[in-house]
Amino acid sequence: MIEVKNLNKIYSSFSGDVKVLSDINFKINDAELTIIEGVSGSGKSTLLSIMAGLEKPTSGEVVIDNDSIAKLPDIHISRLRASTIGMVFQNFNLIENLSSLDNVLTPLIALKTPLKEAKYLAENALKVANIEHQKNQVVSKLSGGEKQRVAIARAIVANPTLLLCDEPTANLDYKNSKIFLELITKLSKKGITIVIATHDPIFKELELNYSLIMIKSGQILSKEQING
Template identity: 40%
Template sequence: MIKIENLWKIYSNGNIKVEALKGINLNIEEGEFVSIMGPSGSGKSTMMNILGCLDKPTDGKYELDSAKIQELNGLELAQIRNKKIGFVFQSFNLLSRTSAFKNVELPMLYANVKSKERNSRAIEALKRVGLENRIHHKPNELSGGQKQRVAIARALVNNPAVILADEPTGNLDSKSSEEIMDIFKSLNDEGATIVMVTHEPDIAEKTKRVVTFKDGEIIEDKKMATNS
């Protein structure tokens, strides 16, 4: 599903060069549930931006679902983001004046999905996250946990190859965090491939594999023995 070979990301600031990623090699198979951990400045956010086709590597290879990302132009990358990747953010990134249904429908508008199919897929996605009774509620009428459920439904709706979640429990209380992780676990049990950045060890322990970054390198890649 994801294949990364000798991937580098170097930022230049005048005469100063910062090596954010240093020769990363990483394979993620279809159906895995992986968390990426590491201190601030370790490279995990840069890695997530490259995985999400929001940034390009300086050198190296990145394949996503057989697409050679480093060879694509801007329009092709936008199409990959829309069709192959579902994004879930810490800050939810919902349109505030728009209903849960309309927020979930949005990626399908960009993908030119017909109205009838948009309707059925949006409702089905909201059902999968337990929000069928909040379809017409706006974000200010929802709790933090419910907003994140809407964001997850939006990420699911185009049946992406991979879901990328960036600190998805970072703005939530512990009960809501548990509920969100239960949803991710259920989606993964159904076959979804999920890659999640988190700084919380107890959240990472609920995934099936933990990849730890430090100073732009992978220092540990560990499969979890149990998955609570």
């Protein structure tokens, strides 16, 4: 279970403070699917990156399975991230001069998975994300949509129990967006907790129940249950 409690994030600079998240509170049960919607600049990426332990909140906390992640030492957060969290970043965060396969291997190398098994798992993740045909291509030579699919493969390769996706279909065509929806459906039914920040209307086609959180200017406007 994930609990986001009284979360605030302020970015400070010479030109002043910017309050990006204000008093965010919500809970996500295990195996629940949550979609976060809000216009550009509303704070979606900031919220996901705090939930992943990549950024610290100014105040408040994110509790994952009884661990308050901002309070864990960095080494523990890294371990938690490697073993339980998969993340699809809005800007992919791939290593541009490595191949697709090597990028997808990186989480498994961090977990010390034996290489033969790691290769098998990475190739399978690339297949599931419909990008296996580009496995040996260096990432810098891939299109935006192809990079997004490699980023999806990397996020799922280590069997995370929590999958955080930041605008995961922003660069995908309709066919690949549908493949992604099928993947989300399958993973959700398997019991993985999934959080997706998006404004892609294609998620209305999901045949799953999910909770929809609307955020505006860093505040939660509403949270409702959608029965798909």
